[in-house]
Structure formats: C-alpha cells, structure tokens
Amino acid sequence: MAMKLRSVILLGLALSAGVAPAAADSIAEKTEVCAGCHGADGKPVDKTTPVIWGQLTGYIYIQLRDFKRGDRKSEIMQPIASAFEKDEMLAIAEYFSQKKWPDLGQPRAPKDVSRKATDAEHSVGCTGCHLEQFQGTSTAPRLAGQSREYLAKTMADFRTRARGNNPGMSDLMIATPESDLAALAEFLAGL
C-alpha cells in the first residue's frame, strides 16, 4: 500500500512537472516483453537465459547493439533489439542495471572446484576485465551469481564461436581446457 501511494504521488509530481507520462510508459512497455524470459522478478524462466537485472549498463547496451547488427545470434533477441535505436538501447540498459541482482540460490562451489576454477582463471586472467570479485565493469559483464547453466553454455558457445560477438573471449575460452569449464561455471555461479 505504501508503495502504491508513493507511486501515485510520484506520478502526480511528474505530471505537474511537465514530464510526459508517455515516456515513462514507453520504457515499461519496451521492457515488458523481457520478463517473459528474463523473469518478472529478475530470475530467468529458463536456466540458460541470463540474469539481466543488475547487469551493467554498458554490457547490456553492447549486447542489444550486437543483436541488432547480427553480430550476436538469437532468434528471439534479434527481432526485439532490431526495433530499438541507440538511445533506446541505452535507456533499457540503464533501466535493468538499476534493478537488484536476484539471488538464484546457487550454492558456493566446494573448495576443490573453486581451486580448479581459480587456477584456470589465473592462466587466462579473467579478472583483468571482469575484475577481482567478478562484478564486471561497464562493457565487461558481471559474472558473480550468474546462472550456472547460462555460464556453461556461454563459455561453450565462445569456444565454438557460436557466440560470435566477442572473438577475444572466444580466443581465451579456446585457450582454456574444456575440462575446466564446468568448474568455472560452478565457481562463478556460487559467488
């Protein structure tokens, strides 16, 4: 109730300040479709779909841009992203980045798995871009707490270049032994 009341007051303020409600509606409208896969509460419906709530603005924008360009392939995302211009993509990216990262309830990786993952990480230097706590920065995404299945699929797709919009990541994943990928996914998901 308190939230609803505040929303009404805010809407009133917005109207009185001359803010067009259409603009406010449009971001909600534009992102309504996202909940179908990425979850109405930020928890993706399918485990191979990524968490985008709380993900970084720069990264979400670049992915939307690349879906539109066709650099990243997805039968679902390409038509959706193709409808947007740069400023809309940035607004959507900003909108999701402000949401709270959901807790998927994934357990911490056991010590032996963590050790295997950190050894693999040290070899290619994941933290050089994703930073020490794997929280990412700007166009390098947050990996900590991402869905384990999505992480595993993405790393595998980078290896085969099925995920084609970051050849540098493909090179790094190709240089990582395939036997380390499951440990990496489990470790990152459990952070």
Added chain:
Amino acid sequence: MNRLSIGGYAALLGLACYLPATAYAQQEVKQDSVGPVGTANVTPVTQAMLDAADKNATNFLLTNGNYAQTRFHPAKQINQKNVKNLHVAWIYQTDVKESLETSPIVVDGVMFVTTSYSHVYALDAKTGRELWHYNHKMGPITTYCCGPNNRGVQVLNDMVYLATLDAKLVALSAKTGDVVWKTDIADPELGYSETMAPTVVKDKVLIGTNGGEYGIRGFVRAYDAKTGKQLWNFNTIPDSSVGVWATKDATGRDMHRDIAAEKEALAKNGDPFAKLGGGVWQNPAVDLATNRIYFVVGNPSPDLDGSTRPGDNLYTDSLVSLDLETGKYVCHFQYIAHDVWDLDAVSPPVLVDVKDKSGKVVPGVLHAGKTGHIYVHDRKDCSLIRFSEAMVPQENMWVLPTKEGARMLPGANGGVEWSPIATDPSQSLAYAINLHQPMTYRVENSPYPNGKLWLGGAFTAIPGEKQSGNITAVDYNTGKIKWQVKTPEPMIGGILATAGGLVFTGEGNGKFAAYNSADGKELWSFRAGAGVNAPPSSYMVGGKQYIVVGAGGNTQVNFKRGNNIIAFTLD
C-alpha cells in the same frame, strides 16, 4: 592482558559522568571537521617551474618527476643512513578500492592523486587531509584493457589535467576541482580509453590513447591547455605501415617472419593501417633544448595474429620522436617489427646523457622493454646505441605462436610492463622492475570485431611454473647489470631514485622497500596490506622530506586491492 574488560570501560564511564562540567571545558580540544575542506590553496605552476622540475626538491611536478622522466628526486634528507627510521606520516583512504597506479603530484604542500575510474583527489601533503574530490561522471560505455586504471594528473598554472577511462580530456580548477573544460578525445565504443596522465608543456596538453587490444588506430595529440581545442594529431600508425620487411629484432635475433606470405596478404588486402592498434600508454619525454618529444608505441592489433596485418606494422613497438610545436615526425626506431607476442613498448622513455659506441657523451634516450632489455638510443636520430643484458630469463625467442600454444619467455607482460624506470645519472644507472611469467602463446584468426577485444589468440600463464620478479640496476653506458634483487612475485608499478642514494619500489604482496641505489642492499621496508603497484613520489613540506606511494593492488596481475595513499617521513 592490557585490554580493558567491559567492566573496566563501565567504571571509566562512571567516573567520567561524575566529572564536573568545568573540567571538560578546560580540556576541550577543537578538532578539524572530518569532511573535505572544499578548496586547495595551490601555488600556480608556471612553465618555468616545470622546466626546472628536475632541480626542485620541494615538489614532484610531473608524473615521472621532470620532462626528462628520470624519476630522480633531488631531496636527500632521507638517506642511506637514516632511512631505517622512516615511518608512516599519514594514510589517506580513497573511495575506490581497485587497481591503483597513480603517480602523486605535489605542488607546494598540495598533493594530487587519482584512482581507478578517473577520480581525482587534492590532499594536504603534510597531513593527508582531503581538500577536494573530483568524481568523474563516467559515460555508460568504456572499453579498456588491464583494469579501470588512472596513472595521474599534471598541473599547469591553476588547472589540473586529467584523461578519463571514457576517453575524455578534462581540465579542473586546481583550487576547487570544478570542471573548467572537457573535450572528447575518441569514441570508447570503438575501443579507445585513457589511463595515462597527460603531459602538459608550453600550453599544450599531450595525450596518447589505449586500445591496441581493440583494433583502434593509435595517436598522440596536443590540445590547447586553455581551451581544450585540438592543436595537432599524430597517427602512430602511418598510412603506409609496411616498413622495410625487417626480419630481425633490435637485438639481431630472427623473428621467423614469412615475408612471402605477408607480401601476398598485402597485395590481396592492402595496408592494414586503419585498425592496426598502436596505443600509447605512457607519457612522452620532452627535450626542452630541441623542442622534441619522445614516446613509445604499443602493440599491433590483433596482438598475436599477424596474418591479417602484413608488413612491419609501423610504428608499433617503436620509439618515436616528434616536433613539439607541430606534431611532425622526426625519427623512430622499431624494436620488434610485425610483433606477434605483445612484447611491445610501454614503459616511458627517459632522456639522459649517454656514452655512444665511441665513448663520446651524447644526448640519449632510454627505454625499458617488455623483452627485458634496456635500450639506449641516440636522441638525434633515434638510432640504437646498445641494449642491456636481459634482466629476465629469455627462452625460445622468437618462436611463433601456434594453435596449440608455444612456450616462450618472457611472457607477454614482460620484462618491464608500463612501469616507469628511474635513473641516477651520477652513477649512470637505470633502475627497472621486471616480471617473470612463463607463458604459452597461441594464435587464432578472427575478423575485426567492431571495437571488441581482438587478441588474435591468447597468452596463458603456464600452470605449475613459478612466477617471480626483480629489481635491476643497469649501467646504461655499458649495458651491464650492476645489481639485481629477486622478488617472490612479478613486479609492476614503478620505482623512484633519490639524491639520498636510495631507490624505493613496491611489490604485489604489499611490501614497500628502500634499497641502496649503488648495490641494491635493502635498508628499510613496510607492509602496506595491499599491493604496492604504483610509482612512488618524493617531496618536502615544512622542512621535512616525504615519500608517498599508492597501495591499491593491480588488476592486470591481480594483486590484492586496497585504496590507500601512504606518506612516509622521518621523526
């Protein structure tokens, strides 16, 4: 046993309650407020002050101490005899706990430091008190290699100059930290970013660019210090980047190039100059006598795959000199043509007088390479006079990267990374910090990815092979190693030499130490609790000499992060 129990505290509290109010009034001590003051009373920095920075024991006015970039500070109050008494004067904790590469600048008791994500702080250099804080509003898109670093600012007159991660050049009021002007340098979406400190000279702000891992076309530019208007641009990749088809590196070793295949690729695809990389990570040295600047250019894009970029890939992996007024080319020397190992040129060049091959003293240029050599050049034409003994193990050079991975030393971080060297001309010594990271080099082929990471393969640390580092003093008139101190981890950050006969440098494990600059004997050390991976500075205020350094760890080599600026002094 000396700790008070809860009961003890309660008893003290009870006693305090019974003290008459007048007793408190008599003992009242007025304290400064905790927050920032909001203004800094900064002496305007004139060009004459900057020109004479090498003789100024009070201040530290340029990122590498002076325009020659010697990182030799003339203060000698702290010396070999008393350095054992060095202790913390103050610690300032910034708001950003991430890779810290700042080189503190000090102007008559006011210090300027930066952090990752392009924050700037003005501090009281005597007390560490915050005077103001500039929190850069970062654009949504930044693209960069090796951490969200910033290596510092420079001051000219009453302005502080900063280059930001989202590729902007910003002039701040030195007094308040307010923005005076802001200029877009390049588009971060295409892989451009800024981490270096600008060099400001004769009303020009000189700046390079990062982006060699993203297929940029590198540059060095001069902007008007008063307005931010671009004055000249020098493309570090010329329209004709092919060169002379050099088959040997600067030391005469064969690089195993397939020149015929490269010529075929050139005929088929043309000159690859437009996406060839060539970032400039570190500051140019300025020769005030000849009005020339000297800087080094980084690796070609993509780093490890040469098949898409036939030719020498000029001026990547090179020392380059330009005319300061016009930005016109003067001379260059390429260390590695058609580099496929990312063993590029990053550490800033230093101008000192050196002996040429005949023993005659001539104006020289030093550069410490990722290869582990210190190269000694003639300043007149950039030509190579000599190169030093290797400071790190070299094995299997120059084996070509393969799909399976080929082992070669040094690893792709060096040798000497971006870390500036220091020199002591009275001993003709150059001091460098080195990494030793055994790696395998792998090659992959992929087309230009529109501003994304474009490595053309991967260099990977070899699991189980021990990494280490060292501090090495090289006699640049002979090329011989004078002394070397081995460190347990690879070294990245920087080093400072002083007239007190000392060198100061830090390690990723948090150790910060002073060494006898003549023989490398350790004379003092301190544990900072986070990686000391930044170049130290020295200054004087209130008649006392201080040494200051950032302890915030490092993204690139993943050393423990922190957020401390620590100043040391004697009793």
